[in-house]
Amino acid sequence: MRMVxxxxxxxxxxxxxxxxxxxxxxxxxxxxLGIHVVFVTGRPPRxxxxxxxxxxxxxxxxxxxxxxxxxxxxxxxVSSRALPLPTVLTVTERLRELIPGASFALETLDGYRxxxxxxxxxxxxxxxxxxxxxxxxDDSPTVVKVLCKQSAExxxxxxxxxxxxxxxxxxxxxxEVVHSDPHSHLLEISAPGVTKATALAWLAGELGLAAxxxxxxxxxxxxxxxxxxxxxxxxxxGGHPDAIAAASxxxxxxxxxxxxQVIEALxxxxxxxxxx
Numbered sequence: 001m002r003m004v005x006x007x008x009x010x011x012x013x014x015x016x017x018x019x020x021x022x023x024x025x026x027x028x029x030x031x032x033l034g035i036h037v038v039f040v041t042g043r044p045p046r047x048x049x050x051x052x053x054x055x056x057x058x059x060x061x062x063x064x065x066x067x068x069x070x071x072x073x074x075x076x077x078v079s080s081r082a083l084p085l086p087t088v089l090t091v092t093e094r095l096r097e098l099i100p101g102a103s104f105a106l107e108t109l110d111g112y113r114x115x116x117x118x119x120x121x122x123x124x125x126x127x128x129x130x131x132x133x134x135x136x137x138d139d140s141p142t143v144v145k146v147l148c149k150q151s152a153e154x155x156x157x158x159x160x161x162x163x164x165x166x167x168x169x170x171x172x173x174x175x176e177v178v179h180s181d182p183h184s185h186l187l188e189i190s191a192p193g194v195t196k197a198t199a200l201a202w203l204a205g206e207l208g209l210a211a212x213x214x215x216x217x218x219x220x221x222x223x224x225x226x227x228x229x230x231x232x233x234x235x236x237x238g239g240h241p242d243a244i245a246a247a248s249x250x251x252x253x254x255x256x257x258x259x260x261q262v263i264e265a266l267x268x269x270x271x272x273x274x275x276x
Contacts, residue, residue, distance in 0.1 A: 001266055002213035003036040005200050005226060008043060008051060009180070010219040011236055012259050019054050026260035027055065029267060036207060038062065040196045042180045042188060042222050044107045044145065045070045045077065064107060065178060065222050066199030067144040067190050077109060082142045083191045087174060091146055091189055092133045094170045099163060101151035104133055108141035118149055121184055146175075146189040154185075161242075163187055164221065178222035182240060188222065197225030215266070217251060217259050219243055234262055 004027070006012055012023050027037050039051065039061040045068055048061060058073040069078040083091070088106070096102045105114035113129040113136040114120070129136060137143075148167070150158070158166070160179040167177045167187050176190045196218075204214055216223075216230035219239030227233030227247040235247035236254050244250060252258035 001030075001035060001215050001270070002209055003038065003204060003207070003215070004030050004263065005038050005040050005214055005216040005230060006259060007196075007216075007218040007220070007223050007226075008039055008041040010239065010254055011217050011223075012254065013051075014255050017050070019051075020257050020260070022257045023260040024055060026257075026263040026267075027057075030263060033267070036209070038200070038203060040066070040200055040216070040218075040223075040226055042178075042220075044068070044112070045075070045109075046112065048072065049075075060203065062196065062199040062203065064144045065176075065180075065188060065190055065194065066196045067194050068109075069199065069203070080109060080142060080144055081191050081194050082109075082144055083146065083175065083189070085137050085140060085143065087191070088137060088143050088146055089134065091171060091175055092148075095148050095167060095187075098166055098170050099148065099150060100157060101154035102148055103151060105147040105149070106133070106136055106141070106143050107145040107147065108143050110139075110141050113141070114147075117151060118147070119152070121186065144190070148187040148189065150185040158185070159183070160185060160187070161221075180220045180222045182220075195225040196223060197229035200226055201229060215262075217262070218247075219254070234259075 012019050030037050042065045045063050052072050061070045063070050068080045092104050103115045103117040105118045160182045164179050176194050178188050212231035214230040215232045216226045217234045218227050219236040224246045233247040234249045234251040235244040238253045251262045
């Protein structure tokens with residue numbers, strides 16, 4: 001174990017939005033031993049400040065399902081992989097024809113933008129640019145993720161898993177489509193080839209590491225590429241069935257400090273092998 005790659009929400013961030021002291025201690029113990037800790041999340045960079053405040057982590061984070069490499073110490077974007085703007089238009093047009101009540105938002109390096117009909121899961125940003133997708137692209141922003149959400153009146157017609165199947169069929173190789181919550185009726189769409197796995201493989205390579213050196217933790221379909229790429233992938237108990245099926249191992253639930261339990265056991269085994 002030379003790197004711990006960790007999803008955030010539902011993996012180490014509990015339902016109350018906090019990371020437990022036990023989990024923080026386990027991650028700190030890894031770093032003190034020279035084991036790299038990297039957060040690999042669907043969150044956009046604008047949602048990472050609370051994580052920095054909770055953890056004190058100053059390294060790199062892989063955000064937007066791998067679309068953005070973020071320096072947590074400075075808040076600067078190290079690199080990004082954007083969706084071409086014509087692709088954004090094609091994606092939204094195809095999904096609007098396919099999904100009843102579909103509306104869209106854009107995560108860009110210049111901020112969050114949305115159609116008027118798009119209702120965020122959390123409190124709407126009063127400063128977010130609002131308008132039709134074509135208008136939101138007028139200034140040629142760097143779009144790292146398209147969000148597609150069903151309107152409330154269509155909830156119950158299709159769940160997130162069914163929406164994912166439809167969208168992947170419609171978009172094919174045009175874009176990567178995932179979801180990170182089976183109940184949100186929300187799809188997350190990135191440029192082709194952008195996954196948590198491709199971003200993690202790049203970072204590991206930069207550090208002179210390979211997949212067998214990495215253990216990864218996650219709980220949702222957007223974590224599956226990472227869980228299958230890593231030498232050892234742990235899906236969280238209570239996570240999405242597809243993530244559990246894809247992972248080689250299973251960790252206890254997030255709210256029971258599952259990641260900490262696994263890390264503690266691995267570090268204890270390491271100490272035993274070293275005769276400590």
